[in-house]
Amino acid sequence: MKNKYILAFLFVMGLSTSCKKFLDTEPTDFYTPSNYYETAAQLQVGLNGIYSNMMYGPMYGQVLNFNFTSATDEMLPNISVNGDNRGLYYSYDAGHNNVAGVWRWPYIGINNANVLLDNINKPTMNEKERGYIKGQALFLRAFNYFILTTHFGGVPIVLHSPGIADTNIPAASQVEVYEQIVADLKEVAILLKGRTASNLGYNDQVTITAVHAMLARVYLHWAGFPTKDVSKYADVIVYADSVINSGLHDLNPDYKQVFINLCQDKYDVKENILEWGSAGAAAGVANKGGNDIGNFVGINSSLYFVNNVPDPSSYLSAGWVSITKKLFDSYEVVPTSTLVNKASLDTRRDWNCADYIYAINNGTSTRYKLNRNNPWQMPCGKFRREYCPQEIRINGSYNINWPVIRYSDVLLMKAEAENQVNGPTTAAYDAINLVRKRGYGTMYGNIVKDITVENGGSGYSTANPPEVTISGGGGSGATGIAIVSGGKVTGVKLTSRGSLTTSGPYFSSAPTVTIAAPTTGVTATATATITNGTEYLLTPGLSKADFQLAVRDERMRELCFEAYRRTDLVRWGNFVGDMREFANYASANGISVSSTGNPNGYQGISGITSRHLLLPKPTYELNLNKALVQNPGY
Template sequence: MKRIYLFAWIIIAGLSSCKKFLDTKPTDFYTPDNYYATEAQLQQALTGVYGDLMRPELYAQVIPFNFTTSTDEVLSNRTADGDTRGLRYNYDASQVYVGNLWKFSYLGIANLNSLLENINKPTMDSTKRNIIKGQALFLRGFLYFTLTSNYGDVPLVLRPLGINETTIPATPQKDVYAQIEKDMKEAEVLLKDYTAAKLGYNELVTISAVQAMLARVYIYWAGYPQNNVSKYQDVLTYTNKVVNSGLHALNPDYRQIFINLSKDAYDVKENIWELGSFGAAPGVVTKGGNDIGNFVGIQSGIVAADTTSYSSASWVWATKKLFDSYEVDPTNTATPLKSSLDVRRDWNCANYIYSGTPRVKTARPNVWQMSAGKFRREYCPAIIRNTNGVGGAYNINWPVIRYADVLLMRAEAENYLNGPGNAYADINLVRRRGYGIMNGNVVKSVVVNNQGSGYTVAPAVTISGGGGSGASGTAVVTGGKVVGIYLNSPGALAPGTYYSSAPIVVIGTAWVPGTAYTVGTQITNAGNLYTVTTAGTSTTTAPTQTSGASNAAVTGAVFTYAGVPATATASITTGTEADLTPGLSKEDFQLAIRDERMRELCFEAVRKADLIRWGNFYQDMQTFAAWAAANGASVTATGNPNGLQGAQNVGTRHVLLPKPTYELNLNRALIQNPGW
């Protein structure tokens, strides 16, 4: 199913020509002299770099987790382990993950430099050569973007190095950005007609990936610390290229984006570029997997007898700030949590975990303790999810850049350059998708008209009619009354499933003659609520309330009058209810963009970089930490004091990672970053 990881990775990085002993060329191992002789070898070298991007030291763990998941949207729930992994801002220059991110980025660059130096060596079709060269140039720029956005000034190496070339001073970040721009623009020309639509998958770098990533490079360049605001025009230019290509569009169902990633199903319109994992082909369970959906995922353990089970540690939890940023239905009376009008909230902030043996779905109503639910291993193919009670090799792809990000970057650049007028269209499109109403109406709210009485268990809620489908809700019972309906889903989000009118809501289960009932079952009939007190099969005689609170028995099952059924009414959206408040100032629109990026892109490893480029990462985190402490994060039973401690640890030096100790010892020309 994964198209690109077909070859064994042969490390040929860092090799240089050397004096030949007795002028004999090696024949039993590869060097740059006897490699790159064929198109297949060029492709194999390129494939190896793609594969290494999904190493644990890069996108299989560190980039989506270690240094990006303690911000105002997500916090670690770990103590000592959080420190050793870098989750709580207690790392230093000697920490292994700090060093590995540097090392494996440069390993990829070394291999790409060797590939590019030998790109013209084999005789082959020029179009195919250009495709390989374009991808290699882009990936080199991408790895330098990874390095400079994490470490600041870094050595810029654009050719294979000799074994003694170890003293290389760091290049100023603005010049690193200039080289990234040069590599990616050259890649754009070489990959002109190379699209994911033609390939049918998006694990390779295509023209859209280049253009979308250039927009991200420019928006970082425009922000802190370079503050080259002229680059906002380039952001606009390159986001326009992606949008105007007609190749990309939002998936109408936000949830489906991440279900597709788990199921190994390609969405080439929404996901512009995703990194493929190491093999989820049918029948393959022993390939190396990744930690996507594990540390950042919904807690669960493997249970041998439960083939639906999966393993996820859930080592980070969502924050109350993120949860509260999603709009709630003001008319909803469900407690302790109101339903949200935004589909994204309950997907991203999971209000349940799986626990115990047998595995049970357990409610998590405390907002500070909700799992980060975006990447859900429960949707992975069973063959890699649970193998005879042993954790499988999970292979969720990583979405490097999505179309929604392009739209939000375009809105941000447009607002900076020209004000919010034309920027509303992009942010509102993202918001409408988030509310599920990009293409039609969904159920907005279910209001309880009559709470009823006599309920000992939560009754079923059925939503039907109205021309749509897929809406579902859960009744909340307190004191024998239905006090609210929690809307689990506003409806299916696909053509033919939207609502043209308000659907009918039925609370409870209607009596059906000839049905076998068990003790405790509650049913309704003729406006009355009954509880089964004697098990059996009902006759054709309906239960009736014979006198006040007396019994209503028939042959077989015995029904006792319990009370009055609850009733509820649904309302649907009108099509514009998701839109951002019109008439905002330029400054307020920028703040709205910041919140929308958090709602849309949470847990996708961009929030920390966003906070940094907006120029006040340290103060923003200190402000958030104080707010979190005052709003329940410090309470052990219901909050996340470990995560709060991590937020409080943030210092001014944390805008950059330290340059690794081992590299400083080797390369004496390097200067450590400020504060380290």
């Protein structure tokens, strides 16, 4: 099937080079719109090509979730700023290759969609199926325009395959682009009515709830900077409520399982409303050879060989991006915890903020976890390649689907819009608190909250800490590792706080903690406490302004590394000020210390100005399209 996808892609690419003159003779030995799209199957191949475009490297295979999203207050690159040839920092200009790609590839997708839509009525076929194909093509066109307008502002709107003379097309205003996106999506909502991920069994094709969720997202940006049409917050509520009230989606009770499922090519059609499919995707969606998800924004690891054979537990990951202390400290902790990094009440922290990398000891040819206790140097742990199937771990690229729209995002959009329209109502609190409840791991019961060492014992080894067993209390799945210093157990770090599934079992009372005895010495003792099920609740009685700040922090905690933060900061209207404030915070909190901080990351954000609200329009496009005007500051 891959050859068909490539054929469709090259076919449309050939159409886009419209500067050549063509003979009037009807071709018979290759495909053109006049002799293609004659059957339903050919329409489907064309649609597959549009889907395929979304996960190529210049799109969500790498660039859109890494290159221009990696320098915010939630994560920062850790490589040399002088080596910034990828757009990781803010030193790019209009000639930057990846800037050009962010413009070019969405327009390739748009052109693919336009060609298909121009020929949608050619085949004789089932009208419902024709509508499904048309609806998906319109959605993909709208989504590509959303990429363009959130990165470049006003852009040319092209709704049909351009002719030879169509070279100088002025940019429409951002409002006009939003109007076109919404018009397409509203038509899609009619065409895809009744098409659900639960019926399909997979979520990497567009369904009706994906359409409504995307409408909510578009209206949320329309309501914010720079268009600032606050009346659109009411529309966000309408479409977020449509998704919520559909009954088709819910939160996975275990936050980390959402991303493990992505690594293992398992569809979670309740949590993930829409994914972009990579290799191993559902039938009908084009397979890609691989992507960089979990590589640059991932946990560092080199491939480990045993007797010249790659060890199946190892994998490749560059880890060019680290978290920020601001993100790490945003997760609530147990105040009484005695650990260096206090135990967090929020299960999301220790998944997103990995406190280790994989290293190789060349002297002994062993692979081990190297602790990273300072947040400035912790890798981004959300997409963990160690959970990918063993047979692909030795490759430099992986086949992880990208989560385009998750249900938690819909809930947070609902909370934000509800607050903007009606203030911090019960509905606003309910939406954000549901996200927090899952984040705290207590959707269906109570879990282990913390473990306190009562007696550290004696005779223990730091190199070989004792085994810790957590049992009883009606629950299961809690695990921990002992922290040893000076021959004593000084703490127990929870590696799992319980079995986070719908049925649990969860803890009804504190479990028993058993620390293995040392070879010689005194056995350490510890006790556990469990949650009471209310820890997740957001502070009641917040003002409208304070609730908005709470939503902003919650979006960072929940959606970090998923390519939201930069555009969120822009739409909230103070991107430059927020990033300067963060730079001051980072400077005061140790980022510049080379041994424990991230000086490269700090250097990369020190020169942000108003021009960085948008990317520059590419030089090559300005040379071709004389009607375009460059964005301010470039």
